[in-house]
Amino acid sequence: MTAQTEERVSRAAWRENESLRRLGACLFAAAVLALMTGATGSSADPAFAVTHSLLRPRILVFVVLGLALFALIEGSSRYGARLRTSLAPATAVRKRFFGMSATRYGVYLALLVLAIVLPLIVSNFWVTVLSQQIGIYVVLAIGLNVVVGFAGLLDLGYIAFFAIGAYTTAFFTGYPKTVPGQISPLPIHPPIHLTPFEVLPIAIFVCFMAGVILGAPTLRLRGDYLAIVTLGFGEIVRIVLVNSDNVPIIHKNFTNGPRGAFGIPHPSFHIGGFGYTWTLSQREYYWLLLGFILVLLFLFRRLEDSRVGRAWTAIREDEVAAAASGVPTVRFKLLAFAIGASTSGLAGVIFASQIQFISPENFPLLNSILVLCYVIFGGMGSLPGVVAGAAALIWLPNILRDYVPPQDRFIYFGALLVVMMIFRPQGMIPSRRRARELELAEGGIGGADAMGGPAGGAAR
Amino acid sequence: MSTAVETLQPAAARNDPVVSVDDVTLRFGGVTSLSGVSLAHQRGEILAVIGPNGAGKTSLFNCLSGVYVPQEGRITFHPSKGKAVSLSGRKPFKVNQLGVARTFQNIRLFNALTAVENVKIGFESRQRTGPIGAMLGLPRARREERESDERAFGLLEFVGLRGRANDLAASLAYGEQRRLEMARAIATGPELLLLDEPAAGTNPSEKLDLERLIRRVNVELGLSVLLIEHDMRLVMSIASRLVVLNFGQVIAGGTPQEVQRNPAVIEAYLGAPETDGEGGSDAARA
Numbered sequence: 001m002t003a004q005t006e007e008r009v010s011r012a013a014w015r016e017n018e019s020l021r022r023l024g025a026c027l028f029a030a031a032v033l034a035l036m037t038g039a040t041g042s043s044a045d046p047a048f049a050v051t052h053s054l055l056r057p058r059i060l061v062f063v064v065l066g067l068a069l070f071a072l073i074e075g076s077s078r079y080g081a082r083l084r085t086s087l088a089p090a091t092a093v094r095k096r097f098f099g100m101s102a103t104r105y106g107v108y109l110a111l112l113v114l115a116i117v118l119p120l121i122v123s124n125f126w127v128t129v130l131s132q133q134i135g136i137y138v139v140l141a142i143g144l145n146v147v148v149g150f151a152g153l154l155d156l157g158y159i160a161f162f163a164i165g166a167y168t169t170a171f172f173t174g175y176p177k178t179v180p181g182q183i184s185p186l187p188i189h190p191p192i193h194l195t196p197f198e199v200l201p202i203a204i205f206v207c208f209m210a211g212v213i214l215g216a217p218t219l220r221l222r223g224d225y226l227a228i229v230t231l232g233f234g235e236i237v238r239i240v241l242v243n244s245d246n247v248p249i250i251h252k253n254f255t256n257g258p259r260g261a262f263g264i265p266h267p268s269f270h271i272g273g274f275g276y277t278w279t280l281s282q283r284e285y286y287w288l289l290l291g292f293i294l295v296l297l298f299l300f301r302r303l304e305d306s307r308v309g310r311a312w313t314a315i316r317e318d319e320v321a322a323a324a325s326g327v328p329t330v331r332f333k334l335l336a337f338a339i340g341a342s343t344s345g346l347a348g349v350i351f352a353s354q355i356q357f358i359s360p361e362n363f364p365l366l367n368s369i370l371v372l373c374y375v376i377f378g379g380m381g382s383l384p385g386v387v388a389g390a391a392a393l394i395w396l397p398n399i400l401r402d403y404v405p406p407q408d409r410f411i412y413f414g415a416l417l418v419v420m421m422i423f424r425p426q427g428m429i430p431s432r433r434r435a436r437e438l439e440l441a442e443g444g445i446g447g448a449d450a451m452g453g454p455a456g457g458a459a460r
Numbered sequence: 461m462s463t464a465v466e467t468l469q470p471a472a473a474r475n476d477p478v479v480s481v482d483d484v485t486l487r488f489g490g491v492t493s494l495s496g497v498s499l500a501h502q503r504g505e506i507l508a509v510i511g512p513n514g515a516g517k518t519s520l521f522n523c524l525s526g527v528y529v530p531q532e533g534r535i536t537f538h539p540s541k542g543k544a545v546s547l548s549g550r551k552p553f554k555v556n557q558l559g560v561a562r563t564f565q566n567i568r569l570f571n572a573l574t575a576v577e578n579v580k581i582g583f584e585s586r587q588r589t590g591p592i593g594a595m596l597g598l599p600r601a602r603r604e605e606r607e608s609d610e611r612a613f614g615l616l617e618f619v620g621l622r623g624r625a626n627d628l629a630a631s632l633a634y635g636e637q638r639r640l641e642m643a644r645a646i647a648t649g650p651e652l653l654l655l656d657e658p659a660a661g662t663n664p665s666e667k668l669d670l671e672r673l674i675r676r677v678n679v680e681l682g683l684s685v686l687l688i689e690h691d692m693r694l695v696m697s698i699a700s701r702l703v704v705l706n707f708g709q710v711i712a713g714g715t716p717q718e719v720q721r722n723p724a725v726i727e728a729y730l731g732a733p734e735t736d737g738e739g740g741s742d743a744a745r746a
Contacts, residue, residue, distance in 0.1 A: 299595040306594030306601065307584040307608070314570050314581045321568035324525060326556035326585030326648045335591060436572040440630050 023070050030066030034059050115290055119283040126398075131282040133394045135289030136351050141374040141390040142296050142383065143343025148372065149381030149431065150309060151336035152316030153219070154227040156368050157234025161207045161341040163241065163363040165348020168203040169196055170261035170358060185261035187253045196267035196353035200346065207345025211338035219333045234368050241360040260359025267353045278353075285354050292350070296343065297383050303339075304383070312336055313433055377420055379427025381434040388428050477538055478503040478652050478684045479524065479547070479560070484533030486519055486708075493519040494530065495708045501652070503540070506678050506685045508695045510719075511705035512728075517688045518565060520705070521656050523548065524686070525562045526555035539651060556585065561650035563641045565657045565688075571630035575621055575640050578629050579612040582647025612647065619643045619673060635666030639673060646677065653677060655687045659694050667691065671698055696720070704728075 034053045053059065119127045140162060147155045167186075172194045174184025179193065194202070218229045245257025255261070267288070268277035278284050303309050311332045314322040323329050352358050370393075378389020396416065397409045404412065420427075426435045477500040486494040494516045501507045509517050522528040524535060524547060535547040539559055547555055556562075561582075570578050587608065593601040616622045619639040624632060632640060638658055645653055658674065659667050671694055678685050689695045695702065696716040704712040704725050712722045719725055 302597060303591060303595050307580075307587055307589050307604065308591050308594050310573070310577055310581055310584060313573060313577075317570040317572060318568050320527070320552070321564065321570065322581070323552040324556060324562055324564070324568075325582050325644055326553050326561075327581065328553045328585075339591060433572045436628060436630075440571050 019074060022073055026066040026070040026073070027063065029069070030062040031059075033065070034062040112294075116287070119286050124282075127282045127286065129394065129398050131286035131289060132351075132354065133398075134391050135286055135293070136347050136354075137371065137374060137394055138293055138387050138390045139289065139296065139347040139350070140344055140371045141378065141386040142293065142300060143340045143347070144371050145340075145375050145381065145383065145386045146300065146303075146343065147336050147340035148375050149386070149434065150304060150316075151312040151333055152223075153333060153336060154223055155230045155337070155340065156227050156365075156372065157214075157230035157232070157237070158340065158344060158371055159363045159365070159368040160234040160237035161210060161344035162348045162351070162367075163237055163360070164207050164210050165203040165345030166352035166358045166362070167241065167255065167261065167348075168206050168345070169199045169349045169352040170264050172199045172202060173265050173353070183263055185264045187256060195269070196265065196349055197269050200349050203345045203349045204342040207348075208338045208342040210345075211341030212334055214341075215334045215337040219330055219337065231365070231368075234363075234365060238360050238363050238365075241363075255360075258360060260357060260361070261352075262357040264352045264356045264358070266356070267350075285350075289350060292346065293387070297387070301383055304381075308332070308335070317437065373417060377417065377427055379430040379434065382427065382429050382431035385427050385429035385431065392428065475500070476503045477501055478540075479538065479686070480534075480536050481520070481524075482534045482536070484520075484523060484530045484535060484548075486516075486523060486528055486530040493708050494523070496533070497705070497708070497710055498533075499703050499710060499713065501684060501686055502701075503538075503651075503684055504678070504682065505700040506674065506687060506698055508687045508689055508699035508702045509705060510689065510692075510695060510702055514707075515705040516708040517705055518656060519708075521562065521654055521686075521688060524555075524654060525560060526550045526552040537652070553585070556648050556650070559649070559651040560654065561645035561648045561652075562654035563638075563645050563656055563658060565660065567634075567637045567641055569629040569637055569641055569644070571628065573629060574626050575629055575632065576609075576612050576616060576625040578640060579615055579643050579647045580608045582644045583608040583611055583649075585648055615643050615647055618646075618676075620669070635662045635669065638662060638666070638670065642673065642677070646681065646683070650683060652684045652686060655685060655689075657688050657690065659689055659691045667694060670694075674698055 031054060035050070037053075119130055122130070140158070144155065144158050147153050147158070170185040171188065172190045172192075173196060174186055174188070174190050175182040175193045176191060177189045182193075184190075214230070214233050218226055221229060241255050242258050244254040245259070246253060266278040266280075269275060278288065311322070311327045314325065314327055315329050315332055319329055351362075371390075374390035374393050375386050376389075377393055378387065379385025393413070393416075397413055400409045400412055426438050430438075480498075480500045482498050484494055484497045485492065497516070497520060499507075509520060511517050519528065523530050526547065526549075529549050533548070536544050537547050537558055537560060538544045545558060547558070547560065550558070570581065573581070584604075587604045589598075589601040589604050592598070613622065613625060616625050619642060621632075621636060621640060621643065624636065629637065629640060642653075642655070642658065655674070659670055662670060674685060674687070675698060677683050687695070687699065699716060701714060702712075702716055702719045703710055704719060704722075706728045711728055712719055712725045714722070
């Protein structure tokens with residue numbers, strides 16, 4: 001670590017020059033100021049704000065201001081020191097983001113830019129794939145990764161929480177009984193009418209609770225048994241949705257059964273004078289999902305490297321030792337389960353308002369298994385891995401559409417999974433910890449969980 | 461087994477137990493693993509439990525740490541502050557949080573984590589940062605993270621593993637793993653440390669290190685230590701008192717000298733009237 005830092009310092013000594021850095025900060029502040037005071041863009045010309053603020057002569061005013069600030073800091077003994085200390089937080093932020101190795105930062109940045117411009121350069125078909133399949137399933141995979149990758153619990157009913165999130169959206173975007181003449185997605189009426197964004201926290205909470213309710217009695221089970229129970233749960237939720245169009249005794253229709261819920265509105269938000277409504281156009285949905293994915297990646301990255309993430313690793317590695325070290329194992333497993341479930345619920349909300357029509361057919365067992373495949377294929381416990389895994393495995397059947405008969409597509413899918421598991425069981429981009437576990441398990445040291453290697457869960 | 465308790469009492473001048481075991485009986489189906497075991501571990505002492513294989517030593521440990529629940533009897537923990545609490549029937553993590561930490565006979569580290577991360581798990585089991593605090597990097601989360609980092613490095617320094625902080629637990633040498641496991645247990649902030657055969661499988665020089673370390677844990681950190689060990693030389697040199705188990709019963713207790721002279725022990729365990737350290741340990745391994 002220290003050696004690495006030293007090397008970087010010697011390689012780019014000019015970057016470590018305090019004065020130069022302050023000059024940079026001053027100019028950066030000037031540019032931000034110019035942008036803030038300049039014109040705003042419009043949908044017709046999104047880059048207008050940037051060109052207008054930074055490439056017109058008025059920028060010179062701000063540059064002069066920035067240079068004046070710099071001169072004041074460097075030249076004045078009286079104000080300089082005080083200003084320098086007030087600039088310290090900005091330096092800390094810079095260090096935070098540029099502290100990681102330059103190549104890594106560059107790769108991430110390039111990928112981000114690519115992810116943003118991708119829907120502008122591909123055909124409409126692929127934009128739809130990006131938003132309706134990849135976007136949604138990447139969110140699902142990130143959520144399942146918490147359960148399977150971080151905590152080592154095998155969840156085969158994961159799609160049920162997705163369904164709960166979607167149906168919660170259908171319910172709350174309906175209209176109360178008191179509002180006549182409006183058609184609700186479901187035949188039952190919510191207490192209040194909400195937009196999909198307003199449903200978001202409710203759906204997350206509902207799925208969190210659903211995760212806790214399912215988890216509390218079942219998380220005492222080990223690997224394989226837990227998998228069967230969750231599989232059962234997933235099917236129960238789907239079948240309840242199918243059969244609740246005429247509930248016996250009370251003769252009431254709750255879910256429209258196999259016909260599903262339709263007419264779920266697109267999301268929109270209005271804050272102050274600023275507002276936006278998503279439409280059928282898939283590109284904007286993709287960007288919305290991309291935003292959610294970035295936030296989730298940021299949050300879960302921190303979670304992984306925190307007390308909570310380490311406790312999950314400990315439980316996954318050796319539950320007995322974790323408990324003996326004071327880790328409340330059941331509580332942490334429950335937490336992983338519930339966090340995964342609420343992420344799934346979040347995906348459900350966006351999915352429901354994106355395609356506007358949901359039915360139990362959207363939530364078959366196969367989808368639970370597919371999400372699990374994405375996680376394992378990408379690399380359990382690795383956030384970049386599961387994103388890449390989901391993207392790659394959804395891309396494959398879609399690209400094969402043009403080359404092979406449609407009914408053959410999953411043969412290639414299956415073959416790829418088999419080959420991958422033989423030659424690279426740790427996944428595309430394995431997590432540091434998981435890769436070690438797999439190595440150790442192969443060497444016969446330590447116990448990997450039911451997902452991780454030969455020392456299976458039930459045997460422990 | 462009241463006779464055994466009586467033989468223990470004179471050796472312990474004070475009566476300020478950190479944990480007391482009263483008439484504990486543990487059965488597995490028809491097999492009685494512990495039968496009417498009683499002992500009192502005085503605060504601040506190093507108490508060793510010895511006995512031939514299958515005598516019930518590890519069963520006793522598992523009862524103390526909440527892994528097994530004895531069918532009869534009481535196990536009471538007396539924290540230095542606060543009321544005495546019963547340990548039997550509590551979940552292992554709860555027992556740990558009350559202040560009783562343990563190590564395992566077959567080392568159980570988190571192999572995919574680094575040494576310092578292993579120790580941090582111990583500290584962090586007492587922390588309160590939740591998922592939201594961790595995700596958003598709230599002040600408490602950051603403070604606790606910093607704290608557990610500092611303390612974990614400090615503790616690694618204490619056990620002599622500072623230089624290996626960022627190595628994987630699995631890559632450490634055997635003796636180092638033993639010490640790391642102790643560090644992880646100490647990190648949970650116990651008053652009583654249960655060591656299950658800490659010297660098993662270590663070489664003579666590692667044994668010396670361990671002996672020194674256990675003494676320092678006892679003296680410098682002020683922890684009471686309960687120890688299962690087969691190595692008689694180690695036991696006789698560091699334990700202030702011994703309890704001898706055989707077939708699930710306490711057959712003797714007292715200072716190392718008293719136990720070495722006790723005819724019941726010699727007959728049941730050491731096997732020969734002439735005893736020295738090495739002979740004893742051979743008998744134990746046989």
